[in-house]
Amino acid sequence: VKRVWSHRPQFSHLGLFVAAYVLGCGxxxxxxxxxxxxxxxxxxxxxxIATLVLASxxxxxxxxxxxxxAELFGNVxxxxxxxxxxFLMYIGNALEAMVGAWLVNQTCRRPVRLETLREVLASxxxxxxxxxxxxxxxxxxxxAWFGMQSQTFAAAWPLWWIGDSTGVLIVAPLAxxxxxxxxxxxxxxxxxxxxxxxxxxxFLAVAALSLSxxxxxxxxxxxxxxxxxVRFEFRGAAVTLTLLALxxxxxxxxxxxxxxxxxESQKQKQVMLQLFLAISALSALIVAxxxxxxxxxxxxxxxxxxxxxxxxxxxxxxxxxxxxxxKPIYFSQQFRDFVGFNPEGKDAAGASRLVDVLKAIIHxxxxxxxxxxxxxSLATGEPYALKHRQRRFDGQYRWIQTxxxxxxxxxxxxxxxxxxxxxxEDQVRAQDELRLAQxxxxxxxxxxxxxxxxxxxxxxxxxxxxxxxxNSHACQRWLTADTPNIERAQKTVERVIRDANxxxxxxxxxxxxxxxxxxxxxxxxxxxxxxxAHDLMAEEAAxxxxxxxxxxxxxxxxxxxxxxxxxxxxxxxxxxGMEAMxxxxxxxxxxxxxxxxxxxxRTEISDHGRGIESPDRIFEPFVTTKQHGMGxxxxxxxxxIDSHGGRLWTEKSNPHGATxxxxxxxxxxxxL
Amino acid sequence: MTAGDxxxxxxxxxxRVREALGELLASHDMRTIAFASAGDYVSADKxxxxxxxxxxxxxxxxxxxxxxxxxxxxxHPPIVFITGHGDIPSSVQAIKHGAVDFLTKPFSDADLMxxxxxxIAQDREIRSERAExxxxxxxxxxxxxxxxxxxxxxxxxxxNKQAAAELGISEVTLQIHRRNVMQKMAAASLADxxxxxxxxxxxxxxxxRAGNT
Numbered sequence: 001v002k003r004v005w006s007h008r009p010q011f012s013h014l015g016l017f018v019a020a021y022v023l024g025c026g027x028x029x030x031x032x033x034x035x036x037x038x039x040x041x042x043x044x045x046x047x048x049i050a051t052l053v054l055a056s057x058x059x060x061x062x063x064x065x066x067x068x069x070a071e072l073f074g075n076v077x078x079x080x081x082x083x084x085x086x087f088l089m090y091i092g093n094a095l096e097a098m099v100g101a102w103l104v105n106q107t108c109r110r111p112v113r114l115e116t117l118r119e120v121l122a123s124x125x126x127x128x129x130x131x132x133x134x135x136x137x138x139x140x141x142x143x144a145w146f147g148m149q150s151q152t153f154a155a156a157w158p159l160w161w162i163g164d165s166t167g168v169l170i171v172a173p174l175a176x177x178x179x180x181x182x183x184x185x186x187x188x189x190x191x192x193x194x195x196x197x198x199x200x201x202x203f204l205a206v207a208a209l210s211l212s213x214x215x216x217x218x219x220x221x222x223x224x225x226x227x228x229x230v231r232f233e234f235r236g237a238a239v240t241l242t243l244l245a246l247x248x249x250x251x252x253x254x255x256x257x258x259x260x261x262x263x264e265s266q267k268q269k270q271v272m273l274q275l276f277l278a279i280s281a282l283s284a285l286i287v288a289x290x291x292x293x294x295x296x297x298x299x300x301x302x303x304x305x306x307x308x309x310x311x312x313x314x315x316x317x318x319x320x321x322x323x324x325x326x327k328p329i330y331f332s333q334q335f336r337d338f339v340g341f342n343p344e345g346k347d348a349a350g351a352s353r354l355v356d357v358l359k360a361i362i363h364x365x366x367x368x369x370x371x372x373x374x375x376x377s378l379a380t381g382e383p384y385a386l387k388h389r390q391r392r393f394d395g396q397y398r399w400i401q402t403x404x405x406x407x408x409x410x411x412x413x414x415x416x417x418x419x420x421x422x423x424x425e426d427q428v429r430a431q432d433e434l435r436l437a438q439x440x441x442x443x444x445x446x447x448x449x450x451x452x453x454x455x456x457x458x459x460x461x462x463x464x465x466x467x468x469x470x471n472s473h474a475c476q477r478w479l480t481a482d483t484p485n486i487e488r489a490q491k492t493v494e495r496v497i498r499d500a501n502x503x504x505x506x507x508x509x510x511x512x513x514x515x516x517x518x519x520x521x522x523x524x525x526x527x528x529x530x531x532x533a534h535d536l537m538a539e540e541a542a543x544x545x546x547x548x549x550x551x552x553x554x555x556x557x558x559x560x561x562x563x564x565x566x567x568x569x570x571x572x573x574x575x576x577g578m579e580a581m582x583x584x585x586x587x588x589x590x591x592x593x594x595x596x597x598x599x600x601x602r603t604e605i606s607d608h609g610r611g612i613e614s615p616d617r618i619f620e621p622f623v624t625t626k627q628h629g630m631g632x633x634x635x636x637x638x639x640x641i642d643s644h645g646g647r648l649w650t651e652k653s654n655p656h657g658a659t660x661x662x663x664x665x666x667x668x669x670x671x672l
Numbered sequence: 673m674t675a676g677d678x679x680x681x682x683x684x685x686x687x688r689v690r691e692a693l694g695e696l697l698a699s700h701d702m703r704t705i706a707f708a709s710a711g712d713y714v715s716a717d718k719x720x721x722x723x724x725x726x727x728x729x730x731x732x733x734x735x736x737x738x739x740x741x742x743x744x745x746x747x748h749p750p751i752v753f754i755t756g757h758g759d760i761p762s763s764v765q766a767i768k769h770g771a772v773d774f775l776t777k778p779f780s781d782a783d784l785m786x787x788x789x790x791x792i793a794q795d796r797e798i799r800s801e802r803a804e805x806x807x808x809x810x811x812x813x814x815x816x817x818x819x820x821x822x823x824x825x826x827x828x829x830x831x832n833k834q835a836a837a838e839l840g841i842s843e844v845t846l847q848i849h850r851r852n853v854m855q856k857m858a859a860a861s862l863a864d865x866x867x868x869x870x871x872x873x874x875x876x877x878x879x880x881r882a883g884n885t
Contacts (some may be wrong), residue, residue: 459757462756462778463689463756466756466777467688468778469779471691471696474695485699491695492692499688502688
């Protein structure tokens with residue numbers, strides 16, 4: 001009881017509720033035109049259910065008490081039933097309201113907003129269909145019990161049910177709308193106000209004309225009613241339904257409407273009136289619910305589409321889509337910002353658009369590869385992945401990693417190509433720098449070890465040389481003395497010979513150190529060796545933008561060779577060739593050709609560089625044309641080829657450049 | 673200059689170089705003693721005659737430049753460096769620390785001989801100075817304690833009277849001591865005595881003017 005007391009509603013609300021209830025009773029009474037035919041529409045049921053739906057269950061006793069007061073007051077004013085009968089009928093009404101509110105609250109999520117079709121249908125069925133059964137049963141039984149209005153139970157029940165039901169259909173929505181929008185937070189735009197006003201006028205005119213008998217058919221009100229339901233949803237439906245009920249009441253009471261007639265047909269007319277109101281209400285409410293649901297779905301869709309678009313547009317990567325034929329469809333904002341224009345705006349006819357876009361943004365050197373690879377993907381449906389340079393808005397070419405994949409429909413047919421481009425300039429640059437550092441380091445360590453080596457050689461040779469020079473001076477003095485000392489001169493000369501031999505021995509020891517070993521030679525398919533060398537140099541070639549063209553005669557016989565050494569020769573010659581083309585414009589093509597010539601395999605490596613100034617000196621040790629070279633590479637190459645029993649020399653390329661040629665003998669008797 | 677009156681020390685780890693140097697210097701009528709390492713040189717008994725040290729920079733035990741630093745304090749002969757690969761910093765360091773020359777192998781006869789001759793001349797000079805100083809020291813040691821007290825006062829320029837007052841003896845006694853000092857130190861004049869005192873590093877403790885005040 002304490003809890004119930006603490007849930008007491010505000011007296012003002014309770015007062016308003018009572019007042020509205022009494023008014024509803026009055027409205028019902030005024031529509032019961034012909035005495036003895038009972039109540040045609042019972043608005044308090046709608047008010048009651050709507051109130052209880054929104055109120056907390058603990059406050060229900062208060063509302064029930066208020067309703068009781070109001071109905072008994074109405075009874076005193078209009079119905080004049082005996083008090084016990086009136087009280088019993090009120091119990092039926094209260095039961096109806098509580099059952100309806102309880103069922104609706106059970107079915108719908110709280111707070112009840114009636115936003116989906118399911119909720120509206122449930123509320124209609126439960127509130128307007130099932131709940132009135134309670135009041136109809138109790139009320140009809142009371143009427144029959146007290147013998148009032150000469151009604152039997154069976155005759156009174158349907159009228160009672162449909163009256164309450166119509167009351168719920170018309171008033172409950174209005175009440176819900178009024179309660180929920182009490183504070184008026186929803187603002188209508190000016191255009192909507194105009195529409196609402198026009199609609200209101202049309203509605204009033206049609207209603208007045210149709211219900212006052214000028215138009216033959218009351219249901220002609222349906223179009224404006226549904227219009228209100230579609231455009232203004234629940235609020236529109238509730239307000240227009242109330243207006244419709246009021247207008248109908250006015251014209252029925254004044255006798256102008258189709259629903260007013262002589263006493264014999266009155267009962268049937270009344271049923272028609274109730275049906276008219278019920279059908280109108282049902283239609284409007286369902287349409288309002290559908291409209292509401294549709295509107296919400298559209299909003300949700302728009303919202304999700306917007307967030308998806310925002311996601312795509314703000315991802316820190318360049319996103320694009322093309323049609324299955326490669327025609328550009330979409331480029332994300334990031335993409336457009338990167339290239340500095342909107343590729344979709346690149347207007348040209350049909351298929352050439354893709355070509356135009358690619359031409360505008362891909363580095364000319366990469367264009368061919370991109371073209372080929374993308375065409376291949378389009379033709380086969382295979383995913384596309386490539387690193388290439390792409391022009392930025394400021395004209396700078398940046399390294400870009402592109403990946404694209406086909407989007408397919410349920411049948412597996414390609415619907416669209418989606419791709420991303422990622423700016424990897426910094427990584428590529430870092431890698432290049434790392435590689436450069438490694439090369440520099442390698443070069444430095446090579447130079448350092450050479451310096452060490454030469455210092456040690458110098459020391460080894462210098463000691464005997466110093467002894468030789470000193471001994472020679474001594475010898476000279478013994479011979480040129482006033483009395484030449486031949487014996488000692490002889491001794492010093494012997495020492496000179498001894499020391500010179502020891503210096504020569506040092507030299508030959510060093511040569512032995514660098515001598516090639518012959519043990520590791522195997523008969524090897526020569527094409528494989530070239531292919532491996534090509535692989536080794538592929539990346540460097542790409543970096544120097546040199547195209548390596550390999551042609552190897554098929555059926556080359558195996559050659560007995562030291563694979564590592566010959567690869568060293570090939571790598572050296574290929575690198576020389578690429579370096580020779582560093583500073584030339586135009587095509588940088590390096591050709592590697594291998595073919596059989598007699599009993600040898602002849603390999604040519606040609607470049608289009610400046611050529612060689614002194615071809616006879618270039619194989620000498622420490623002769624170099626490079627700024628940082630040591631001049632050892634070609635000397636070592638020649639010694640390797642020599643040790644294989646082959647020859648290495650240079651020729652002039654046509655029209656310019658240099659060709660290095662080496663031969664390796666085919667050893668038919670080599671053991672495999 | 674004869675073979676007996678000076679000697680050349682050779683320190684080089686390479687036997688061929690030691691041999692060749694010995695031969696060349698022999699042809700110049702010079703006596704040589706060769707060592708294979710710095711340690712051998714330091715520990716050997718060496719004749720006390722004018723000498724020169726021909727030192728290789730690269731030695732098996734310690735670097736020739738380090739040896740130069742180690743023996744700087746003692747009485748060692750001037751050094752002529754020889755090296756297989758001389759770099760500028762080493763040569764600068766060697767010369768700064770008093771080396772006569774820094775020769776890169778192979779070197780010419782003329783360069784080596786002029787360096788060695790210069791070194792020996794330098795050593796002869798040092799030796800004669802050192803010998804003179806030894807004689808002076810001996811004479812100084814022969815003085816009586818009283819005479820050793822008189823010497824600084826005299827070379828400081830004090831009058832006999834002042835010096836006598838300083839020592840608390842009569843002027844006549846002081847004059848006797850002074851005559852003995854001059855005689856024992858073999859000084860022909862007061863100027864000679866002053867020069868000897870300077871070489872012996874006898875401090876000038878008084879001045880005539882300071883004594884007056």
